Amino acid sequence: MSLGGLVLSVAMLLWTVPATGTPARPAADGDRAAGRGPGAARTSPAAERETCADGRDPAESLRPSNEAGPAVERVRRAGRLVVGVDQNSYLWGYRDPSSGDIVGFDIDLVKAIAKDLLGDDPEIVYKTVPTDRRIPAVQRREVDMVVRTMSITCARLKEVAFSTAYFEAGQQILAPRSSSITGFDETLRGKRLCTAAGSTAQTLLEKDDGGAEPVYVDNQLDCLVRLQLGEVDAVMTDSALAAGQAAQDPSVRLVGDPLTVEPYGVAMHREDEDLVRRVNKVLDDYRRGGENSPWMAAYKRWLADKMEVAEPAPPAPAYRDR
Amino acid sequence: MTQPPSGPPPTPAVPPVPASRQAPRSGASVAVPGPPRRTAWAEGVDRLRAAAVTEPGRLRIIGAVLVALVLAFGAVTAWQVSDRAAAAEAVVARSQPLSADAASLYRCLADADTTAAGAFLAGGDEPPELRERYERDIRTASLLLTRAAANSDASDPGYAEIVKLNRELPVYTGLVETARANNRQGLPLGGAYLRHAGERMREELLPAAEALHRFETARLREDHGAARSRPVLALLTGVVALAALGWAQRRHHLRTNRVFNLGLLAATVATATTLLWLIAAHGLARSGLDDSDRYGARSLQVLNEAWTGVLRARGDENMTLVARGGGAEYEESYQAGMREVAGDPVAGERDGTGLLARALALADDAEGRTPVRDALRATDRWREHHATARALENDGRYDDAVALVVGPGRDTARSAFDAVEAGLAEAVEHEQREFERAAERGRDALDGLPAGAGALAVLGAVGVVLGIGRRLSEYR
Numbered sequence: 001m002s003l004g005g006l007v008l009s010v011a012m013l014l015w016t017v018p019a020t021g022t023p024a025r026p027a028a029d030g031d032r033a034a035g036r037g038p039g040a041a042r043t044s045p046a047a048e049r050e051t052c053a054d055g056r057d058p059a060e061s062l063r064p065s066n067e068a069g070p071a072v073e074r075v076r077r078a079g080r081l082v083v084g085v086d087q088n089s090y091l092w093g094y095r096d097p098s099s100g101d102i103v104g105f106d107i108d109l110v111k112a113i114a115k116d117l118l119g120d121d122p123e124i125v126y127k128t129v130p131t132d133r134r135i136p137a138v139q140r141r142e143v144d145m146v147v148r149t150m151s152i153t154c155a156r157l158k159e160v161a162f163s164t165a166y167f168e169a170g171q172q173i174l175a176p177r178s179s180s181i182t183g184f185d186e187t188l189r190g191k192r193l194c195t196a197a198g199s200t201a202q203t204l205l206e207k208d209d210g211g212a213e214p215v216y217v218d219n220q221l222d223c224l225v226r227l228q229l230g231e232v233d234a235v236m237t238d239s240a241l242a243a244g245q246a247a248q249d250p251s252v253r254l255v256g257d258p259l260t261v262e263p264y265g266v267a268m269h270r271e272d273e274d275l276v277r278r279v280n281k282v283l284d285d286y287r288r289g290g291e292n293s294p295w296m297a298a299y300k301r302w303l304a305d306k307m308e309v310a311e312p313a314p315p316a317p318a319y320r321d322r
Numbered sequence: 323m324t325q326p327p328s329g330p331p332p333t334p335a336v337p338p339v340p341a342s343r344q345a346p347r348s349g350a351s352v353a354v355p356g357p358p359r360r361t362a363w364a365e366g367v368d369r370l371r372a373a374a375v376t377e378p379g380r381l382r383i384i385g386a387v388l389v390a391l392v393l394a395f396g397a398v399t400a401w402q403v404s405d406r407a408a409a410a411e412a413v414v415a416r417s418q419p420l421s422a423d424a425a426s427l428y429r430c431l432a433d434a435d436t437t438a439a440g441a442f443l444a445g446g447d448e449p450p451e452l453r454e455r456y457e458r459d460i461r462t463a464s465l466l467l468t469r470a471a472a473n474s475d476a477s478d479p480g481y482a483e484i485v486k487l488n489r490e491l492p493v494y495t496g497l498v499e500t501a502r503a504n505n506r507q508g509l510p511l512g513g514a515y516l517r518h519a520g521e522r523m524r525e526e527l528l529p530a531a532e533a534l535h536r537f538e539t540a541r542l543r544e545d546h547g548a549a550r551s552r553p554v555l556a557l558l559t560g561v562v563a564l565a566a567l568g569w570a571q572r573r574h575h576l577r578t579n580r581v582f583n584l585g586l587l588a589a590t591v592a593t594a595t596t597l598l599w600l601i602a603a604h605g606l607a608r609s610g611l612d613d614s615d616r617y618g619a620r621s622l623q624v625l626n627e628a629w630t631g632v633l634r635a636r637g638d639e640n641m642t643l644v645a646r647g648g649g650a651e652y653e654e655s656y657q658a659g660m661r662e663v664a665g666d667p668v669a670g671e672r673d674g675t676g677l678l679a680r681a682l683a684l685a686d687d688a689e690g691r692t693p694v695r696d697a698l699r700a701t702d703r704w705r706e707h708h709a710t711a712r713a714l715e716n717d718g719r720y721d722d723a724v725a726l727v728v729g730p731g732r733d734t735a736r737s738a739f740d741a742v743e744a745g746l747a748e749a750v751e752h753e754q755r756e757f758e759r760a761a762e763r764g765r766d767a768l769d770g771l772p773a774g775a776g777a778l779a780v781l782g783a784v785g786v787v788l789g790i791g792r793r794l795s796e797y798r
Contacts, residue, residue: 080718087510087646094510095646100445100724102646125718127647221514228500229518248509 047170049261052154059152059165059263060320062273064281069274072117075144080123081114084137084146084267087128088221090244091302092149102126106147108298109166109286113145113266116282130218132198135159138267145279149241151200151262161272162265163279164317166286166295169240170258171201176227176251181234183256188212191233194223200262201236224249238262240307247306263315280317287314378797384570385790388586389783391563392593395556396779399600400772402553407772409548410607410765413614414758417542420473422754424480424535425626427466427487431531432633434459435523438498439640440728440736442505442516449730460495467491470534480537483530490526494519513644520641539623546619549764550611553604560597567593567786574793585789592782596775603771610764618757621684625694625753628663628677629746632701635659636739639708643715643724653712660708664701681749690752697745704738711735 052058068076075081085102087095093106107126114122129137134146138160151169152162173188175181181188189211195201197216205214215232217223223235224245235245235252242254266279286294295314304312373379437456441448471484497519504512567590574583638656642649665676678698685691707726715723727735 082718084647088514090510095513096508097442097445097505097510097512098508100443100721123718126720128645129647219514221510222518224511225514225518248504248507248511 047258047261050154052157056320057318058154058157059162059265059315060318061162061164061265061280062276063319063321064284064317065274065277066281067274067277069272071144071269071272071275072278075117075275079118080125081110081117081145082125082127082143083110083114084129084134084143084148085110085126086148086219087126088219089149089241090221090248091306092240092244093147094244102128105167105298105302106149108294108301109266110147112286112294113147113279113282116285117278130198131196131220132218134198134267138269141269144268144272144275146267149238149264150267151238152265153200153203153262155203156267159270160267161270161276162267163276164283164319165263165265165315166283167240167264168315169238169262169264170260171204171236171262172239172242172254172258173256174224174227174235174237174242174245174252175233175255177253178251179233179255181255184210184236184259185256186211188234192231193234193236194226194232195236196220196223199237200260201238204259205236221245224252227252240264240303243303243307283317287317378794381790381794384573385786385794388563388566388570388589388786388790391559391566392589392782392786393779395559395563395593395596396775396782398559399553399556399596399775399779402556403600403604403768403771403775406549406551406553406604406607407765407768409545410611410761410768412545413542413549413611414761414765416473417538417545418757418761420470421535421538421542422622423466423469424531424538425629427463427470428528428531428535429629429633430459430463430466431491431523431527432630432637434463435520436633436637436640438501438516439520439637439644442501442513443640443643443724443728445724448502448505451730456498460491463491470538478537479540480534483534483537486530487527487534490522490530494522494527497522517644520637535626542619546611546615550608552608553600556600557597560593560600563593563782564590564597578793583789583792585785585787585792587785587789589782589785589789592778592785596778596782599771599774603767606767607764610760610762610767614757614760614764617686618753618760621681621686621690621753622750622757624677624681624684625746625750628681628697629743629750631659631663631677632739632742632746635663639711639727639735639739642712643720643727646720647715656708660701660705664698664705685749685753686756690749690756693745693748693752695745697742697749700738700741700745704735704742707733707735707738 050058085106086093087102089104089106091104093102093104095101096103110124110126111122114124127137127143129143129146129148134148134150135156137143138146146160149167149169150156150162152165156162171184173181173184173193181191191212192215193205193209193212194215194217195205196219199220202214202216205212212234215223215226217226220235220237220241223232223237226232227235228249235242237245239254239258246252246254266283268275268279290296293314296312299312370383373383434456437452437459441452441456444452467484467487470480471488474481474484497515501512501515501519504510504515506512567586571583571586571590574586575581635656638652638659642652642656645652661676663677665679678694678701682691682694682698685694711723711726714720714726725734729736731737
């Protein structure tokens, strides 16, 4: 553990400081090629996959480990896991209006993690966090982790730690079926394009809005409300979340190719290394088993009917330490 | 003794103009070169001046002036009192009810929104009593809005707000119904619609209702002020008329040695009666209106403010749960709102600040104090339940927290909130009655005065004519 910790901190140091002298690593490596997940199946070659300043894949995390450190001990002592989730992302993390319970693909993963940490029938406290509150909630330790369709990006890695990727999606455009909008192209010029404040889509649009007029709201689902009310013309969000929106309103559809490839990860405090490793261990088990893996079970339960993916499979994990 | 003591008549000003009675010289005066044409005004002045030379002439002038003063007093009194009576009537019959309606409209809207959020929180099949409450709120709001529109025209400052409310209310209910439909489908989109509806309510409807209440209350203040403003002109004319009558009688006494001139005496009595009536009636009206303000309006204003605060706090409480962990700002807003309504809870003791404590101090009788005290006690219970619910949620027992806040039962935040509302409703109703009673008393005090003042003025004028006529007849 101590040797591993040393190696890790050196690795982290190297990775956070932009490598000026070392030549950038080639963008594609074995891990990544193997990591084509459900989102990747619909990804066009044009879709960008982010590479950090040191030339590495942001989705690279710490090697899994079952060893309990201070963070795991803290959770165990508290006797419950406090998780930041969403209650508005249909299929991912949403409040089922009939039961009032929060359910979804993300929530199934939360339950697996909690069970591993706390044993059978674990106590889980769900705290809903708006998109732009996810990072502060982790940093201020208001939650132990955030499992909320959160894309792993280089910028966010400077603020929080991520698990390995458990899903891959990409930014896409959602528009009414009758709309002339065909994707993130000239058909969006002058149109009102809605997205959640603090989302990766906002970062993307701030760099280049392609002539569209961005509208920022608290929550990606608020975009669908505005789209239905005619207050915006299109929505930009992850293909995964967009699928959830389209599932709630058959008159809208995804148009054009995904603009990015974004791995989803579990966000934790940067100091909670043992918890990151522990979650990665849970994810390993979660992915294992092919057609019979817990991951596939959750996929079939929530997403299979709503996403058009030829061969769904979890993205393969990538690690930055050896 | 029939000659005036002033002795020789005043010397006419240049050019010397003959009095109309000195006929022989009138021809000569025409020949006098001067202004070729004379204005009617100048002629009149000359004629008066000529008349003032002889006693009968003077008497005629005095009589005319007295009649004019007595009639003017009657007319000004009738006019000014009618104005005040109309304003008092407007207070009682129009502006007060409309101001109360506007306050009630605001409450209905805020309550509808809070109830919608509560029904959403309850999940699953929405509790029928919450659904009914929401529908009753919307029905009442539409009714109040129609009434406000019927009593307003495009020139009113509140008109724009009424138009806005009429436009936004169906939009709001549409959003809430969309939310319900989506909830029934099991889609989280319903919750997003409800948030959107709540935003519309807070940003469009409630500010418009608040502005409407402000305008209606300003109109009430205006009518109230107009009704209680002193009829200065009438009082002045009355005093001048009385003084003139007194002077005429003294002059009469000095010249004839007679003590009374019955006609003038009657005119004096009539005028004095009107003046006393005016002073007494307006004094009563003013005291009634002041009472309506002191015992009704001030309490009502504070109670309405408290009620608004209570509804807002309830909305915040629900939203804290709807936000589920992401509602820190709602919680802050709840605490601030409750402090404003019920003061700072210092170790469980109320510290006597806050709107309800003020309303308690303003309540002037037991009937007014009891419901406020009940409401205040219920806020304590509400705060306790709220704190427990917060602790439950922070402890991960979200469902228990929801049950404590919106669940049925006698010992929940909902029942405490209902008790606060019930107390406030009773107190408002009581103060409303107090206001109406006092304002009606004020309005009724002026009853009959305009007609009476007119009749007495005619009586006085007749007295003056008879009295002066009697003196004049002594010269024939």
